[in-house]
Amino acid sequence: MKINDSVQYRNFYSMGTRIDIILPGIDDHIAESVCLQIKSELDRIEEKISHYKESSVVSYLNQKAHTEPIKTDPEIFLLINQLIGLSARTSGYFDFGLGFLSENMKHASETYHVVHDTMTTLSEIGARNIVLDHDENSVLFKSDKLKIDSGGFGKGYGLDTVKKILKALKIESAFISFGESSILALGDHPYGKSWKTGIQDIFSETSSLFVFTLANEALSVSGVNPKNKQKYGVGHIINPHKGIAIDCFRQSAVAGNNGLIAEVVSTAILCAPDESRHLIMEQFPEYRAIVIDYDQTNKPTITYTCNLNDGENY
């Protein structure tokens, strides 16, 4: 779809979400070709990393890696290695190995807190219980309860992949959205400098609570909003230190160069207590962050900011 003579728009579903692509400064024919390449690559990644797909590499690991070391696809091995490192750098407040808990939460949200001995389970699962053999490219899980949940990193990894494709094709300006929770903004808006991206109130469609100015950067928004609380009875994000879902309304947003890191850090600072957020952000000095909390009357307050650029405001 052509928005006007200078801007193209496409969208499609991939990686379990809606991908929206705005491409200024190229013609219809090139936009079609670019988007086909992006879709093809995202579908390929989804086939490998989605824990919802039975045939994916991640699903295979979830089924088998507790029985013996599994020699693994090099791309996924490198990704898991990177995620283990990121989990450590966030003091474990990002953990992609809690799939067992999130599945149980979705299927039995009402009884979850009662049924499981959470702390015992937590000690058996999570990134720290994944063993990598770099000589063999193999992955071993120390427990049969350990399951990778790709929901916490897939879109970020996808964003970085899209960025590589656009760079290779010499596309200098683009705005890419993965379900409006992960954004990649390249170059400039067709009618202004950079891309101004606002974080909205989860309870109203009023003006943005905070505006990031994105220049060749990714932005990740994590949060517990009324819709997913309604769906699961609790929030859908699990605090890795406590093993329970975050039960209050809260949003976090992180901007920076790398989409995967932005997604990881936004999840981590959403889960971490106030005193731990600075420690996490010290590990990622190039990234900017905010946290928005909602009080009993659903009034939003920005309760945490870090490394914001001049001019970024609320």
Add this chain to the structure above:
Amino acid sequence: MERIINRRDFVKTFSILAGSSVLLSGMPWIRGLQAADSDRVVRLGMIGMGSRGMLLHLILKDIPNLEISCFCDDYQPHFERAQQALGPAARGYYDYRDMLDKETIDAVVIATPLHEHAHQTIDALNAGIHVFCEKAMAKTVEDCDDMVRAWLDSGKILYIGQQRIFNIKYLKAYQMIKEGKLGPITQIRAYWHRNNDWRRPVPSPELERKINWRLYNDYSLGLMTELACHHIQIANQIYDEVPECVWGTGSINYWKDGREVFDNVNLVYKYPGGSHLIYDSLISNKHYGLEVQVQGPKGTMELENGKMWEEFPPPAPGILSLINHLEKQLFDVVPIGGASWVPDDAISRKGDWIMDKVLDDDGTRIQMESFVSDVRKNRVDPFLTKQGFYGSIATLIGHEAMINNEITYWPKGLAL
């Protein structure tokens, strides 16, 4: 989410659907079913009490002010089973002509093997009796044509058992298609796959053809008349046309057990304007089950499954705002993650349900209610007879194309 709804919810949903101008103009039977019924008792006879006849009886017996006063079946086990089910008050016959002569009835329901449909329907209509006849209409184009001529002469009601016309899921899909949700329909793919020999147990060898009539050319055209005609009728209805021609091939490639009808068929129907129905059916693999896939430039629907995929899904709310700004050449904030934002897993390539909830009925129940209601009101609906007629003719020329191994055209001058 619970997707099967109860009867009360269904009536509510149906009422909402029935308010659609698209449906009302395309399907007059809906207006007929909505109109108030009198409480006049309808007297009905049933011809054919095999598995389909018994199923129809189970539905009919729950319809108020309907009396099944007589039945007919020339196979003793079916006769006895029917007598037991209908009770001693229902008079049983072995010959349908006896029944038509002796009984005073408003309508008959015919659920006999295909080769019986034409003469039974024509005799009933000539006797001034409304007819519901199971699909397919008949075994030859000539028989179908004779049936509609008898119908036109009689002024009576003739329903052919194409129950998907009455399936609420199909109705909703039809409404959306006519409203342009998929764009102009450029292709329909349909298939019906099973994995069994399609046989019924035979108590003694001389009854083989009587029991397994679907497998023999004298009684049936197999997969085409027993299964395909459902999906072919739907294709006609969606295109709002009959096919110009059809080509195809069929064979017996697995169940080589003495049967005469094909155990697999593959056909392409061409409609005016160059759109097609691609159809296949087999009974040696059930992996894909059955489906009708309707395709247009804006999306795809799977009618059996009740799902839809948009080619171009609507933009997320924040992206829509960005597009609006760009159209006006404005540089403004892109708002993301707001109250109308839907969490990621709410939509996916798994598609969207055409209806949030469905009734556990393939349309047969509403079809029978509609028939009884029309009989009570003496309301003749040409739309339904046309759909049965055209669906059956298209089915029969498909069979002809496979048998003669040549492109077969719609019979010249054949129209209602």
